Amino acid sequence: MAKKKITVIGAGHVGATTAQLIAYKKLGHVTIIDVVDGLPQGKALDIMESAPLENFDSRVTGTNDYADTADSDIVVMTAGLARKPGMSREDLRDKNAEIVKSCSEQIIKYSPNCFMIVVTNPLDTMAWVAKKYTGLGKNRILGMAGVLDSTRFRSFIAMELGVSNEDVHATVLGLHGDDMVPMPRFSSVAGIPITELLPKDKIDELVSRARKGGGEIVSLLKTGSAYYAPASSVVNMVESIVLEKNRILPAAAFLEGEYGIDGLFMGVPVKLNWTGVEKVMEFKLTDEENTALQNSAQGVRDSMAQLSV
Numbered sequence: 259m260a261k262k263k264i265t266v267i268g269a270g271h272v273g274a275t276t277a278q279l280i281a282y283k284k285l286g287h288v289t290i291i292d293v294v295d296g297l298p299q300g301k302a303l304d305i306m307e308s309a310p311l312e313n314f315d316s317r318v319t320g321t322n323d324y325a326d327t328a329d330s331d332i333v334v335m336t337a338g339l340a341r342k343p344g345m346s347r348e349d350l351r352d353k354n355a356e357i358v359k360s361c362s363e364q365i366i367k368y369s370p371n372c373f374m375i376v377v378t379n380p381l382d383t384m385a386w387v388a389k390k391y392t393g394l395g396k397n398r399i400l401g402m403a404g405v406l407d408s409t410r411f412r413s414f415i416a417m418e419l420g421v422s423n424e425d426v427h428a429t430v431l432g433l434h435g436d437d438m439v440p441m442p443r444f445s446s447v448a449g450i451p452i453t454e455l456l457p458k459d460k461i462d463e464l465v466s467r468a469r470k471g472g473g474e475i476v477s478l479l480k481t482g483s484a485y486y487a488p489a490s491s492v493v494n495m496v497e498s499i500v501l502e503k504n505r506i507l508p509a510a511a512f513l514e515g516e517y518g519i520d521g522l523f524m525g526v527p528v529k530l531n532w533t534g535v536e537k538v539m540e541f542k543l544t545d546e547e548n549t550a551l552q553n554s555a556q557g558v559r560d561s562m563a564q565l566s567v
């Protein structure tokens with residue numbers, strides 16, 4: 259099977275780490291594009307020079323010219339500003355909307371049939387901007403947040419119980435922000451719901467840490483935001499598409515009535531394969547869960563209402 263072409267827009271922390279993981283996992287050829295001259299070229303060459311040791315044959319190239327991204331199968335949008343201590347994701351909205359708009363308009367000219375994964379924050383709102391300016395159908399575009407939020411929740415559960423990460427599953431719905439909706443009822447260790455394994459106050463503590471997981475890293479790093487777990491999360495999604503795995507993953511999908519929510523992107527479980535988003539999985543929520551999800555949707559609406567693009 260011919261290798262897929264995957265373009266990563268933005269050669270910063272998340273973009274470069276994503277490119278590195280795609281090459282190491284042999285998922286396809288990678289093109290990194292950025293506005294800064296030399297940055298994508300330098301990072302791509304550095305990754306290529308690790309090929310003899312990491313044993314991959316993908317080509318990783320860097321460019322400042324969208325013509326080089328032509329015919330990409332998958333595009334990962336990471337261009338934009340990241341948070342610094344004291345900033346919320348919403349503080350990035352206006353500048354990042356301009357950046358996502360301009361990158362979307364350019365990429366789609368050369369790769370009209372791509373599948374796009376949006377990473378730039380504020381995530382749910384930027385996914386909407388990218389959809390608007392690429393014109394991609396709702397089955398061809400997702401925002402990455404749920405995989406990251408749930409992997410954080412999973413890692414905290416595994417640390418708390420001292421069990422293998424492999425055995426821990428967790429579900430997180432809603433927007434990518436402090437109003438995300440971790441779902442303890444659907445989070446389990448080897449199939450046993452965590453509600454059977456941990457007292458309520460401990461679960462509440464882990465839920466709260468997962469909600470604020472991004473901020474915890476920002477306040478430790480001081481110069482930017484998380485990128486190892488975010489890049490792994492993007493690559494988990496890329497893998498499901500390239501390897502046609504049919505995974506059910508939480509991701510920001512464009513909703514048209516699912517969960518009673520219409521016209522915006524928000525985190526829900528989706529079935530993801532080579533055709534793209536095959537479907538949004540719907541399941542019955544308790545009143546409390548539904549209220550939290552509707553609040554989350556309102557947060558996305560409030561953010562979108564302030565968009566200037």
Ligand code: TXD
Nearest residue numbers: 268269270271272292293337338339340377378379402488
């Ligand atoms: O869960 C999630 N979705 C997230 C989102 C997890 C982690 C990071 N998240 C967001 O991703 C973060 O809030 C930022 O909005 C993006 C990228 O984060 P990163 O940490 O990679 O930021 P960097 O290191 O500052 O890199 C951004 C790059 C940098 O190289 C810029 O030169 C480039 O984006 N950039 C552009 N590239 C192409 N085109 C344009 N117009 C452009 N503008 C900036």
